[in-house]
Amino acid sequence: ELKVEQNPLFLSMQEGKNYTIYCNYSTTSDRLYWYRQDPGKSLESLFVLLSNGAVKQEGRLMASLDTKARLSTLHITAAVHDLSATYFCPPYGGSQGNLIFGKGTKLSVKP
Amino acid sequence: EAQVTQNPRYLITVTGKKLTVTCSQNMNHEYMSWYRQDPGLGLRQIYYSMNVEVTDKGDVPEGYKVSRKEKRNFPLILESPSPNQTSLYFCASSLLPPGQNQQYFGPGTRLTVL
Numbered sequence A: 001e002l003k004v005e006q007n008p009l010f011l012s013m014q015e016g017k018n019y020t021i022y023c024n025y026s027t028t029s030d031r032l033y034w035y036r037q038d039p040g041k042s043l044e045s046l047f048v049l050l051s052n053g054a055v056k057q058e059g060r061l062m063a064s065l066d067t068k069a070r071l072s073t074l075h076i077t078a079a080v081h082d083l084s085a086t087y088f089c090p091p092y093g094g095s096q097g098n099l100i101f102g103k104g105t106k107l108s109v110k111p
Numbered sequence B: 001e002a003q004v005t006q007n008p009r010y011l012i013t014v015t016g017k018k019l020t021v022t023c024s025q026n027m028n029h030e031y032m033s034w035y036r037q038d039p040g041l042g043l044r045q046i047y048y049s050m051n052v053e054v055t056d057k058g059d060v061p062e063g064y065k066v067s068r069k070e071k072r073n074f075p076l077i078l079e080s081p082s083p084n085q086t087s088l089y090f091c092a093s094s095l096l097p098p099g100q101n102q103q104y105f106g107p108g109t110r111l112t113v114l
Helices: none
Strands: A004-007 A010-014 A019-025 A032-037 A043-049 A055-058 A061-066 A071-076 A085-088 A105-110 B004-007 B010-013 B019-025 B031-038 B042-051 B054-057 B076-078 B087-094 B109-113
Touching: A010 A019, A032 A071, A043 A055, A043 A061, B004 B087, B010 B019, B019 B031, B019 B087, B019 B109
Parallel strands: A010 A105, B010 B109
Antiparallel strands: A004 A019, A019 A071, A032 A043, A032 A085, A055 A061, A061 A071, A085 A105, B004 B019, B019 B076, B031 B042, B031 B087, B042 B054, B087 B109
């Protein structure tokens, strides 16, 4: 059974700082997605990582995927308040084509 | 504008009173899914549909039904709601199977069952 663990679950950081969110998953998967969710809102797609070694960057966020280590990272550079949200990293579940969501990482960026 | 819509957005009901949450997408997507989101549990898939008249159970299907009579619509039916179905529900659609491309999520329906 594919499970996802994100670390940390809660992250409070100051504006201007850098940090990395880690996403480990338990069984083989060759693709992974990053989503953002603002409080009370829907999920917004950030990145699609389709192969081992894939790296995607958008603004202050950079995501990478290591399928051999079953690890994805989301690196935040010079955080700003607008990045405050919950981030999810579902890998492709495989058997019925669904995504497996973990608990998410709640990021709070303070001035 | 490409979008997934859900109705209602908020619903308070009582145990045992049948309800339907509608979901509609305007992107001609084959695949549609329902998820529920509970605090500390992330999103869990309830049901999904690969095309008209083709549906299958997700991870937590108990207490729910779905139908897919038209490509654009995928309603979620709670025949006899119970308090443990109080949750935030999301409908999603995608052109390919959910893991093979980006899923588009609806705005969510917050359901409270008293």
